[in-house]
Amino acid sequence: xxxxxxxxxxxxxxxxxxxxxxxxxxxxxxxxxxxxxxxxxxxxxxxxxxxxxxxxxxxxxxxxxxxxxxxxxxxxxxxxxxxxxxxxxxxxxxxxxxxxxxxxxxxxxxxxxxxxxxxxxxxxxxxxxxxxxxxxxxxxxxxxxxxxxxxxxxxxxxxxxxxxxxxxxxxxxxxxxxxxxxxxxxxxxxxxxxxxxxxxxxxxxxxxxxxxxxxxxxxxxxxxxxxx
Amino acid sequence: xxxxxxxxxxxxxxxxxxxxxxxxxxxxxxxxxxxxxxxxxxxxxxxxxxxxxxxxxxxxxxxxxxxxxxxxxxxxxxxxxxxxxxxxxxxxxxxxxxxxxxxxxxxxxxxxxxxxxxxxxxxxxxxxxxxxxxxxxxxxxxxxxxxxxxxxxxxxxxxxxxxxxxxxxxxxxxxxxxxxxxxxxxxxxxxxxxxxxxxxxxxxxxxxxxxxxxxxxxxxxxxxxxxxxxxxxxxxxxxxxxxxxxxxxxxxxxxxxxxxxxxxxxxxxxxxxxxxxxxxxxxxxxxxxxxxxxxxxxxxxx
Numbered sequence: 464x465x466x467x468x469x470x471x472x473x474x475x476x477x478x479x480x481x482x483x484x485x486x487x488x489x490x491x492x493x494x495x496x497x498x499x500x501x502x503x504x505x506x507x508x509x510x511x512x513x514x515x516x517x518x519x520x521x522x523x524x525x526x527x528x529x530x531x532x533x534x535x536x537x538x539x540x541x542x543x544x545x546x547x548x549x550x551x552x553x554x555x556x557x558x559x560x561x562x563x564x565x566x567x568x569x570x571x572x573x574x575x576x577x578x579x580x581x582x583x584x585x586x587x588x589x590x591x592x593x594x595x596x597x598x599x600x601x602x603x604x605x606x607x608x609x610x611x612x613x614x615x616x617x618x619x620x621x622x623x624x625x626x627x628x629x630x631x632x633x634x635x636x637x638x639x640x641x642x643x644x645x646x647x648x649x650x651x652x653x654x655x656x657x658x659x660x661x662x663x664x665x666x667x668x669x670x671x672x673x674x675x676x677x678x679x680x681x682x683x684x685x686x687x688x689x690x691x
Numbered sequence: 692x693x694x695x696x697x698x699x700x701x702x703x704x705x706x707x708x709x710x711x712x713x714x715x716x717x718x719x720x721x722x723x724x725x726x727x728x729x730x731x732x733x734x735x736x737x738x739x740x741x742x743x744x745x746x747x748x749x750x751x752x753x754x755x756x757x758x759x760x761x762x763x764x765x766x767x768x769x770x771x772x773x774x775x776x777x778x779x780x781x782x783x784x785x786x787x788x789x790x791x792x793x794x795x796x797x798x799x800x801x802x803x804x805x806x807x808x809x810x811x812x813x814x815x816x817x818x819x820x821x822x823x824x825x826x827x828x829x830x831x832x833x834x835x836x837x838x839x840x841x842x843x844x845x846x847x848x849x850x851x852x853x854x855x856x857x858x859x860x861x862x863x864x865x866x867x868x869x870x871x872x873x874x875x876x877x878x879x880x881x882x883x884x885x886x887x888x889x890x891x892x893x894x895x896x897x898x899x900x901x902x903x904x905x906x907x908x909x910x911x912x913x914x915x916x917x918x919x920x921x922x923x924x925x926x927x928x929x930x931x932x933x934x935x936x937x938x939x940x941x942x943x944x945x946x947x948x949x950x951x952x953x954x955x956x957x958x959x960x961x962x963x964x965x966x967x968x969x970x971x972x973x974x975x976x977x978x979x980x981x982x983x984x985x986x987x988x989x990x991x992x993x
Contacts, residue, residue, distance in 0.1 A: 546931070639752075
């Protein structure tokens, strides 16, 4: 039953998946959390009509981008990175870097959006009380961010889940090259096409258990954090 | 401001890391058709080549149309494809150079065991297609088309063209446009008990999984399926690995490469027959300049 399974290849594929999605989410968090936090804070500020308009437009845009179809992102990144395209000189098409960029564009809006609503939903009174007790603006902001940390963590979980299970975008920009840009999801596609269902199912199981393990760890952190 | 700074540092860091982990070996990108990959030929040949020359070959396995398009955009170093019409367009556009025949096999018409269109044993592929269309219109047969601009798809369309038929999923329910690779289409045909055109190599590789299907028509001269290698013109894309592409092409058409291709078998049957140095056969299969090209490749020193 297991003669068609190549564990060395599965390991290689799994590590690549982790590296690509992990890097995308890590960089995405570094970019998305500060932006999300700033946007979340904005609602405390004044209520001038123009500002509110800009605010609402911006937030709707981010919410739209949270649902970016991965294949469309893949297509756009492909057109940017192809040798005939504007960034062709970088020689990044069909590399793991191209896949990271694709997933990065996908996860940043997710992280911004979830962080934004987490920060935004922290009770206004917390900030006001802090200020009335003599805290500076920065200290009050820090306090709000601390209160919102579980929501921020959720944004990372959601982003990682989206990245690791994504297939359409990285198929286009990575080229699904064996031993180089083949991830768990694209490998499932190939093995299914080749009729190696045992291998495809094994890869699917690895994908699922990996997602479970990572969510488990993050949830434990979340639960512990909530108790504090 | 801080966010921007972090962004820049992070992106630079990722790039540096990626460049660092990138293989130090020279990389050749080969864009090719699904049949050469799905049949296992390239997974059999490439490790031998990589070992010998200490190079790395990255295989983009798509349909012929897309493979050539990829090369035209400068995203590959060479192509291994099978559609004379698209190959000649590629060479005439000056993006591709030194088209040379490598190997061939046959296209086959396969279909359900019960063969409702009654084409079993026909020596004429065009007639077989005509009967499928006729029975299809009556609701007795289904044909699945690759519909992906692959070499196989181009061959299929050329046969319909001989009949003056332009079948389309839109108007004819018996004609299914899958838009997928050969492996998927064979599997679909097996599930739906449908007819399809397939290259011999992919069929042989999957045959024993496809219990509802069998070979019905083979041997018609129009069903010959030659594969060619074409290099990407280095004048258009100087940054591409022209030297690596040349090495790979030279090796594929060398005695060693050709012998390895001839010895690649599934269930005791040869999947691809070499033609690079069999000039008469090459001429017959649409490579009029085969001697000249082989001479050119042999004269290139690396």
